[in-house]
Amino acid sequence: MPIVSAEKFVQAAREGGYAVGGFNTNNLEWTQSILRAAQAKNTPVLIQTSMGAAKYMGGYKLCKDLITDLVDSMGITVPVAIHLDHGDYDAAMECIKVGYSSLMFDGSHLPIEENLKKAKEVIDLAHSKGISVECEVGTIGGEEDGIIGDGELAPIDDAVAMAKLGVDFLAAGIGNIHGPYPADWKGLHIDHLTKINEALMAAMGHKVPIVLHGGSGIPDDQIREAIANGVAKVNVNTECQLAFCKAQREYVHEFDANEAEYMKEKLFDPRKFLKKGFDAITESVEERIDVFGSANKA
Numbered sequence: 001m002p003i004v005s006a007e008k009f010v011q012a013a014r015e016g017g018y019a020v021g022g023f024n025t026n027n028l029e030w031t032q033s034i035l036r037a038a039q040a041k042n043t044p045v046l047i048q049t050s051m052g053a054a055k056y057m058g059g060y061k062l063c064k065d066l067i068t069d070l071v072d073s074m075g076i077t078v079p080v081a082i083h084l085d086h087g088d089y090d091a092a093m094e095c096i097k098v099g100y101s102s103l104m105f106d107g108s109h110l111p112i113e114e115n116l117k118k119a120k121e122v123i124d125l126a127h128s129k130g131i132s133v134e135c136e137v138g139t140i141g142g143e144e145d146g147i148i149g150d151g152e153l154a155p156i157d158d159a160v161a162m163a164k165l166g167v168d169f170l171a172a173g174i175g176n177i178h179g180p181y182p183a184d185w186k187g188l189h190i191d192h193l194t195k196i197n198e199a200l201m202a203a204m205g206h207k208v209p210i211v212l213h214g215g216s217g218i219p220d221d222q223i224r225e226a227i228a229n230g231v232a233k234v235n236v237n238t239e240c241q242l243a244f245c246k247a248q249r250e251y252v253h254e255f256d257a258n259e260a261e262y263m264k265e266k267l268f269d270p271r272k273f274l275k276k277g278f279d280a281i282t283e284s285v286e287e288r289i290d291v292f293g294s295a296n297k298a
């Protein structure tokens with residue numbers, strides 16, 4: 001299947017009471033690991049790059065080409081969207097230009113009037129090219145690419161104003177944060193999510209998919225509850241990084257303990273040396289897909 005925009009499969013998830021995963025990638029093998037999991041689970045998927053990851057990998061065009069070529073060479077048949085995560089205005093414009101199929105414009109740090117004005121420009125241009133758009137209102141706690149949010153609950157009027165611009169799916173803070181969760185975290189505010197949904201339904205006359213950022217580290221029962229209450233896309237980044245790191249650290253210890261043998265077997269070859277880490281990402285993605293309920297929804 002070619003690369004697709006995400007609005008149809010995210011809306012289907014919203015209607016069907018499950019969520020699709022938006023998994024961040026960092027390099028070629030990371031992308032392969034996510035694609036393998038999505039294909040094995042027969043689920044639609046968004047592969048996302050943050051601005052920082054795209055810069056690290058060599059630019060947006062490279063990311064778009066890399067994901068497109070892997071989908072082709074790996075014979076992937078499930079729907080895959082190439083998505084920009086937390087893009088500023090310039091990044092959104094560049095991703096439209098190079099052919100991403102989906103993007104997030106994050107103007108959440110701007111005054112709401114300016115956020116809405118820029119979001120409208122991005123949405124109109126992206127939609128004219130068949131690209132799906134996610135926007136954010138309020139801020140999401142934690143740190144992402146140097147942007148620190150205080151974790152406020154998304155203002156309901158702002159969510160409605162953004163939905164009226166035609167946004168395909170909406171990131172709205174409900175107590176979630178980016179990165180590892182602190183021990184004293186108070187949990188998701190499902191009551192606030194319900195209020196947002198009611199306001200969106202009243203204003204739009206249809207269900208608007210909500211995006212849950214900072215999906216890594218939220219207890220599974222809370223994620224399921226959020227999905228039952230309108231979340232149709234869950235972003236996962238830290239979880240895969242931790243899985244990769246844990247598996248690689250174990251492997252390095254194993255290598256050290258058996259150095260002579262491993263050297264003789266040439267396990268220093270990066271294709272072998274990094275295998276356990278990337279296998280751990282596939283496992284982690286598959287496990288998330290099961291929790292989100294999107295297996296066999298491709």
Ligand SMILES: [Zn+2]
Pocket residue numbers: 086140144178213214235
């Ligand atoms: Zn995020």
